Amino acid sequence: MSQLAIPRSESTHQRLYEFARTGLVKIFAHPYATVCELYCGGGLDAYKWDDAQIGHYMGIDISSSGITQIREAWESLRKAYTAEFFELDPCLESIEMHLQEKTNQADVVCCLQHLQLCFETEERARKLLQNVSLLLKPGGYFFGITPDSSTIWAKYQKNVEAYHNKSSSMKPNIVPNCIRSESYMITFEVEEEKFPLFGKKYQLKFASDISAETHCLVHFPSFIRLAREAGLEYVEMQNLTEFYDDNRAQFAGMLLNSGSNLVDPRGRLLPRSYDVLGLYTTFIFQKPDPDVAPPIMTPLLQESSYNHDEREWQGSGWRDDEKSGHIEPPVSLGKINDQKGILGPGPADLRFSEAL
Structure with a gap:
């Protein structure tokens, strides 16, 4: 199965998410690499690793059924790479105890689904990142996809603000903690400022x-802080709309071939595709190699950036330019060095102006 093939029967959301997964695997996987995938259940990416010609695959999932699915997907391939599978929850259990002989072996660790569930508590998120650091070789990368909290929280705040604004033109039956579009509905359990x-x-x-x-929303400053505590350096977070635009020349054909109503004939995202992709972001961290100088493009966050009291990032107030939609883009030193929204990358039109 081709790495760029996407089943046409899948929904718009599934096809777009599949594009992002394929794109990240294509960028990070390399021949003969040892890959560890967290929450691998479903076997959705088995053929991608095959196409990438990796050497060895370690699949970790919380459920036996998820492990069964990924094992069956691997067995259905030509088995160009070896594989082993482990049933455990990486945000609750210690990799060191269960897989002691597997530490410091992975060239890349990825989490392409369910990372947000680890942010139910700080302890769960910390354990996950500690396990990732234990699995990675020095110089290895941790990457994946998760919902973009900057996008979701900005939409939520605008909805609540409009609802409580007496001059709002919103209909009376609009629920303030419910975000609706033609593609999805997001409902918060409790209204909070x-x-x-x-x-x-x-x-x-x-x-x-x-x-x-x-x-659960992923508080990105906390994500970066816990990663650094675990020995992982922040490299980049990028909303999937910008990830697509930056790689359009390479991946536009993939979406054009996956069915209609995703991109226009020139490969630009249609509004519905932009709306769905904008809900997600990539994340990339690296375990430093003490014997190798860090890449020039890796940002060096100042101590105050991640030691600052994180509660200062929780402010709900919108500046006048944010309310009007006119938000100045943050100062940038390059794509990887973009200091974006306080809660996540976010599309440009929903981006908070304060830097991380």
Whole structure:
């Protein structure tokens, strides 16, 4: 199966998410690499690793059924790479205890789904990142995809503000803690003015889904802080709309071939695709290699950037330029060095102006 092939029967959301997964695997996987995938259940990416010609695969999932699915997907391939599978929860259990002989072996560790569930508590997120650091070789990368909290929280705040504004033209039956578009509906369990660092739950339901899924917002300053405590350096976070634009020449054909209504004939995202992709962001961290100088493009965050009291990032107030939609882009030193929204990258039109 071609790495760029996407089943045409999948929904818009599934096809776009599949594009992002494929794009990241294509960028980070290299021949003969040892790959560890967290929450690998479903076997969605087995053929991608095959196409990338990796050498060895380690799949970790919380459920036996998830492990069975990924094992069956691997067995259905030509088995160009070796594989082993482990049933455990990486945000609760210690990799060192269960897989002691596997530490410091992975060239890349990825988490392409469910990272947000680890942010229910600080302890869960910390354990996950400690396990990632134990698995990675020095110089190895931790990457993946997660919902973009900057996008979601900005939409939520605008909805609540409009609802409580007496001059608002919103209809009376609009629920303030419910975000709706033609593609999805996001519902927060409790209306809050400030962004909790952990445990802020919401329900996400796409038009094609039978039921909603429960997620937690990922507080990105906390994500960066906990990663650094675990020995992982922040490299980049990028909203998927910008990830697509930056790689359009390479990946536009993939979306054009996956069906209609995703991009225009020139490969530009259509509004619905932009809306769905904008809900997600990539994240990239690296375990430093003490014997190798860091890449020039790796940002060196100042101590105050991550030691600062994180609660100062929770402010709910909007500046006048934010309310009007006119937000000046942050100062940038290059794509990887972009200091973006306080809660996550976010598309440009929803980006907070304060830097991380």
